Amino acid sequence: LDDSNREMLFMCGLEGSEVKHQNDFENLVINTLKQVAEKGVPQESIDAMLHQLELSQREITGDGYPYGLQLIMSLTGAATHGGSVMDALDIDAALEKLRVKSREPNYISDLVNRLLLNNVHRVTLTMRPDPLxxxxxxxxxxxxxxxxxxxxxxxxxxxxxxxxxxxxxxxxQKDDGDILPKVTLADVKPDVKTKEPIKDGPIIHYGAGTNGIAYQQLYWALPELTEQERVLLPIYTSLLTELGTGTKSYLDMQQWQAARTGSVHLYTMYKPSLSTLNNINGYMVFSGKSLVRHADELSEIMANHWSKPRFDEVERVLDYLTLMSSRRIQGITGSGHSLAMQAASSSHSAGSALIYNTSGLPAIARLKVWVEQWTKDPALLTQWLEQLQALHLKLSKVTPHALLVGENDELAALEANLLASGLTLSDAEQAVAQPIDISPATKMVWSTSTQVNFCSAAFKTVPPTHEDSAPLTVLAGVLRNNYLHRTIREQGGAYGGGASHDNSNGVFRFYSYRDPRLEETLEDFNGSVDWLAQGDFSAEKVEESILGVVSSLDKPGSPAGESKLAYQNKLFGRSDEFRREYRQQILSVNKQQLIDLAGNYLNKDLASQAVITNAEQAEQLVDKGFDWQKI
Incomplete structure (x- = not known):
């Protein structure tokens, strides 16, 4: 339902089908609506959706985008089309009205008949790719x-x-920035944001103004895994909360999740040691949130997913992984610059190699092949699921610890709910270092269906505690703001381009996004280093980059998000003292320091390069020393 315009649109879509199925799809939609109009919708399904609306209204977000700006953007539709801004901001009255109306007989059925089935303003749109x-x-x-x-x-x-x-x-042309008001280093606070737990132990408490929402996370210190197990782990974490548990099917669990939680999801976090790039360890995190009044069922849902997963739902697994594969392939051009940077960085540190192999382009290509094989021979999927079950059994031998975030006076009740779920918890354990193989620096090109290119070059740098790590982060901003943006975006025609320093994994990366060029952009990466060596930039440009880095360090987050980040910094040894020292190093960077650093680290002969493009362009790069991989 698109409600951003004065007249709303209700849409049903299907992807990955064929034109010949157009009538079948249209009949499916209409017949489904007729069935809903005739039989209605179960009240528990309606209540689950009303619960989701209430939770979204209550939650104070802001980890990815400032909360205040989110609220402003959510009001633009009402403000533009003559609606009530206050009603759009506070939907409690509308929710209460919906709760009452939804219990009237045939409420949903009448809406479907009146607004959809008897609506003549309907169009069926079919889009198909043109190979030419x-x-x-x-x-x-x-x-x-x-x-x-x-x-x-x-x-x-x-x-x-x-x-x-x-x-x-x-x-x-160098514009006169002094005509504009500006922030200077004198405006920067010297200290870092800190947040301490209220309670430590197997269940750690952080207090935050969460507006009646409970946040719960379980952390497993990952044991040493084989390369095959590390490959399976991202699919395992994506799949586990999409399966049924015990006697409940996946549909039962999805309904239960919707009715009582905001979301539950499983993922992994890896970080190298502060002093060496090759000692990398990680944690698996099971994260969930709910309204406080449903926190007991949140704990129960998470415990069921962990202790009683239904790996026997083979058809569900194939459907879900087929969709996952399709989405990842289609998402390549949306995140091509990130995937290219992963590829270019993979030969420089253990963390970068791990990320590339388990969630980058090799993982996308690997899942595509697996799904094709499983579709032809379902027995192969059954065998593969045995590996997934073995991985689950191995991880189940590790005892997790928990993190709770909520209002101070609610944390004790949240802990009681978690303990009642039956999960065994212990104090936080140190994760085991993972043995990661790193390939030598190379030049690679990946081909997929794309009309534009994504280019990257990467250089090995230093661990976070090294004195050059912080200045390298500032160097990326100077190159991006004063050379790369102009040459790659303004003159080269790319949608974006720049540089960044991954200080955790010790890799300096150049990148371009939706780029019409290839080799010219790779030359521009080298050209930026030559430009820097000439010193044709002012100390003010260095200060601008410093302020940009500090801005990213100080950006506000949600109350719950800042608590989680504070705990994760502590978990991986990023103490407040380390962060203060790193911040001071950022603030003290000077021009000559950057020139020297570029000469020491950004030697084009030591660079690895990665490109994502189409097959025609990829074939041309093979003759120039690039290793060609296909999606």
């Missing part, structure tokens, strides 16, 4: 340019050249 699209676009553009060139006089040509030169000069 890219070539036709190129041919049409070439034809258009040839036609334009044929009509140009010498005077027209001179004008074009003059305009291009004027544009280049304008792009390279």
């Amino acid at each position: 699209l890219i070539q036709n676009q190129k041919d049409n553009e070439r034809k258009r340019l040839d036609n334009v060139a044929a009509t140009l006089t010498d005077e027209d040509k001179a004008t074009i050249v003059s305009q291009a030169q004027a544009l280049k000069e304008r792009q390279e």
Whole structure:
């Protein structure tokens, strides 16, 4: 339901199908709506959706995007189309109205009949890929340019050249920033944000203003895993909360989750040691949230998923992993720069190699092949699930500890709920270092269905405690703001480009996003280092980058999110003292320091390069020393 316009739209969609199924799909939608109109919707399903609306209204978010701006953006529809801004901000009255109306006989059925089945304003839209699209676009553009060139006089040509030169000069012009108000280093607070737990032990308590929502996390210190187990782990964590438990099917569990929780999900966290890049350890985290009045069932749901997973739901597993594979392949061009950076970074540290192999392009390609094999031979999936069960059994031998975040006066009750779930808990354990193989620096190209390119180059740097780590983070901002943005985005035509320093894993990365160029962009990465060596930038540009780094360190989060981050910093040894020292190193960076660092670390002969492009472009790069991999 798209409610952002004055007239709302109700849409049903299907992806990955074929044009010949258009009528079948339309009949499926209409017949389903008729069935709903005839039989209605179970009251428990309606109550579950009302619960989700209440939870979204209560939750104070802001970890990815400032909460205040989120509220403002949520009001723009009402403000633009003449609605009530206050009603859009406070939906309690509307929720109460819905609770009353939803208990009227045929409430949902009447809505479906009146607004959907008897609505003549309906369209079926089918979209399909054109295999000749890219070539036709190129041919049409070439034809258009040839036609334009044929009509140009010498005077027209001179004008074009003059305009291009004027544009280049304008792009390279140094504007007077002093005419604008600005923040300086004098405005930066010297200390870091700190937050201490209220209670330690097997169940750690953090108090926060959560507005009646309880947050619960379980942490397992990962034992030493084989390479195959590390490959399975991301799929295992994605799948576990999507299965049934005990005598309940996955549909039963999804309904229970919707009715009593905001979400439950399982994931892993890895970080290397502060002093060495090759000693990497990790934790598996089971995270959930709910309204406080449902916290007992949140604990029960999480305990059931962990202790009684239904690995026998083979059809569900295949459906879910097929969807996961499709989504990951389709998502490549949306996050191509991140995937390219993962690939380029993989040869420089254990953490980067682990991320690349378990969640990067190799993982996407591997899952695609597996799904194709399982679809042809379901027996292979059954055998694969035995490996997943063995991994679950191995992880079940580790005793987790727990983190609770909520209002101070509610934490004791939340702990009682967690203990009543039957989960065995212990004090936090130190994770075991994982043995990670690192391949030597290389040049690689991955091909997929894309009309644009994603380029990256990476260099090995130092652990977080090294004196050069903080300045390298500032260096990335100087290169991005003063050279790479101009050459890659403004002049090169890419949607974005820049540099960043992954200080946890000790890798400096260049990148471009949705880029029409390839080799020219890789040359621009080297050109930025040459530009820096000339020293043609002011101390003010260094200060701008420092302020950008501090801004990212100090950005506000949600009350619960800041508590979780404080605990995770503590878990991985990122103490307040370490963070203060790192912050001070950031604030004290100077121009000459950056010039020296670039010369020491960003040697183009030591770079690894990675490109995501289409097959035609990939084939051309093979002759230039790139190793070609296909999705």
